[in-house]
Amino acid sequence: MPLVRPLWAALMDLAAERDCGGCGRPQPSGEPLCPDCDGLLADGGPWRTLAAVPGTPRTHAVARYEDPVRTMLIGYKERGRADLRRVLGRALARAVAGTLETGGAPTTTPRRPPVALIPMPSRRKAVRDRGQDTTARLAGTAARALREVGVPARAVSALRHARAVEDQAGLSRQERAANLSGALRARRAAALAGAAVVLVDDISTSGASLAEAARALRAAGVPVIGAATIAAARVRM
Numbered sequence: 162m163p164l165v166r167p168l169w170a171a172l173m174d175l176a177a178e179r180d181c182g183g184c185g186r187p188q189p190s191g192e193p194l195c196p197d198c199d200g201l202l203a204d205g206g207p208w209r210t211l212a213a214v215p216g217t218p219r220t221h222a223v224a225r226y227e228d229p230v231r232t233m234l235i236g237y238k239e240r241g242r243a244d245l246r247r248v249l250g251r252a253l254a255r256a257v258a259g260t261l262e263t264g265g266a267p268t269t270t271p272r273r274p275p276v277a278l279i280p281m282p283s284r285r286k287a288v289r290d291r292g293q294d295t296t297a298r299l300a301g302t303a304a305r306a307l308r309e310v311g312v313p314a315r316a317v318s319a320l321r322h323a324r325a326v327e328d329q330a331g332l333s334r335q336e337r338a339a340n341l342s343g344a345l346r347a348r349r350a351a352a353l354a355g356a357a358v359v360l361v362d363d364i365s366t367s368g369a370s371l372a373e374a375a376r377a378l379r380a381a382g383v384p385v386i387g388a389a390t391i392a393a394a395r396v397r398m
């Protein structure tokens with residue numbers, strides 16, 4: 162019975178996935194997160210990134226970037242915890258709602274403008290390594306969650322890299338700014354006409370990437386009302 166062992170191993174993997182994606186405690190409920198960790202993704206914010214970089218759009222995050230939220234995001238992006246996408250996507254939707262509420266987008270007029278969520282583009286290597294664009298998928302899940310509560314939202318991959326950029330980790334504030342300057346280019350700008358445009362990402366750190374994204378969209382005639390991330394890290398200035 163050559164199939165039995167791989168099947169058994171696969172089923173064991175499924176079972177292992179049901180440890181809480183934040184704190185790692187076993188989850189008898191089968192939910193991806195325990196109630197404590199799930200509660201951390203309720204809108205406990207806003208955690209606003211300290212505007213380290215001029216031009217950083219106003220950013221709303223629902224959690225602070227520290228454990229166990231950090232573990233959840235790494236689990237989803239790097240360790241194949243696809244089961245976390247729904248809870249993280251909903252958390253991102255709550256962050257977007259926070260941005261819309263404080264960003265001057267009309268939320269009570271009879272004709273609410275459509276909302277466009279623009280995922281920060283992933284580096285090609287990251288997409289290759291992960292087998293998918295995790296940020297774009299989170300944006301899609303967040304848009305769906307917003308539509309479920311009546312907000313006409315959709316995710317639009319409207320940014321791409323104009324040139325290769327280095328991984329930002331380990332770079333100083335000045336190095337990050339130089340690494341990112343002119344790094345992004347807008348596309349599909351016509352599809353964004355009339356929409357309330359919100360940049361989305363999993364984490365905001367110095368705001369340098371978000372500032373570059375807002376610049377690139379502005380250069381294409383697309384104003385950005387703000388940004389939303391699941392978590393915000395406070396960075397050393």
Ligand SMILES: [Zn+2]
Binds near residue numbers: 183184194195
């Ligand atoms: Zn937990």
